[in-house]
Amino acid sequence: MLLIYNTIVDAGVRSHFDEIAGSRLFPGTDLDIVHLGEKFPDCGKYSHLLLTGSELSASQGSEWDNSIFELIEKFYSNNKAIYGICHGHQMLARFLAGDKCCRRAKAPEYGYKTMQIAEDELFAGIDVPIFLESRYDEVFDLPHDFRIIASNETEAVQAFRYKELPVWGTQFHPEFIREDGDPMLENHLSTRPQERKFYRDDWVGKTFEPQSLRIFGNFF
Numbered sequence: 001m002l003l004i005y006n007t008i009v010d011a012g013v014r015s016h017f018d019e020i021a022g023s024r025l026f027p028g029t030d031l032d033i034v035h036l037g038e039k040f041p042d043c044g045k046y047s048h049l050l051l052t053g054s055e056l057s058a059s060q061g062s063e064w065d066n067s068i069f070e071l072i073e074k075f076y077s078n079n080k081a082i083y084g085i086c087h088g089h090q091m092l093a094r095f096l097a098g099d100k101c102c103r104r105a106k107a108p109e110y111g112y113k114t115m116q117i118a119e120d121e122l123f124a125g126i127d128v129p130i131f132l133e134s135r136y137d138e139v140f141d142l143p144h145d146f147r148i149i150a151s152n153e154t155e156a157v158q159a160f161r162y163k164e165l166p167v168w169g170t171q172f173h174p175e176f177i178r179e180d181g182d183p184m185l186e187n188h189l190s191t192r193p194q195e196r197k198f199y200r201d202d203w204v205g206k207t208f209e210p211q212s213l214r215i216f217g218n219f220f
Contacts, residue, residue, distance in 0.1 A: 004031060007051070115131060115159075
């Protein structure tokens, strides 16, 4: 059974993630979703934990950090599978390697970008690794017990696996396909036009379909 900790602050975006979790990301999967400020259920019945992205900053910290670490600990100490996306990826790295592994990036990263991926079960069936990016923070300088499984020219740690455990983080957002990724990015950049120069779209001129959703099946 899967537990999703949805740490998205914006009510509309948070609700949309809840909706696609059952219909698109984990169809037919028995899952529960917890939001910021809600009491955690008994974690003993869950086999997997998904930590979502968020507007929260892992590098700057927030009032929710301790509760996120508490939940990670419940799963990690019992050798259960964990997957963190973007902010979840950064918080998972902080839990495992300490606060100094996460910092504000020199420049944000937006758009659909090609990754160089290593062979790993999380990426099974993905031979066109183009994923949506939307970030300010980054993970860096991880110790040797992490295996870097994705990178690009902007960010060396686009994805990691911890040791050979079922513990993964991805900086990019595999949950967003174009129908919701495009409006999300446009809404963000319309309020921050000075950051539009960082946008890139590696899907231009390509006809194949995004494969990113396979990650969720691979994880669970």
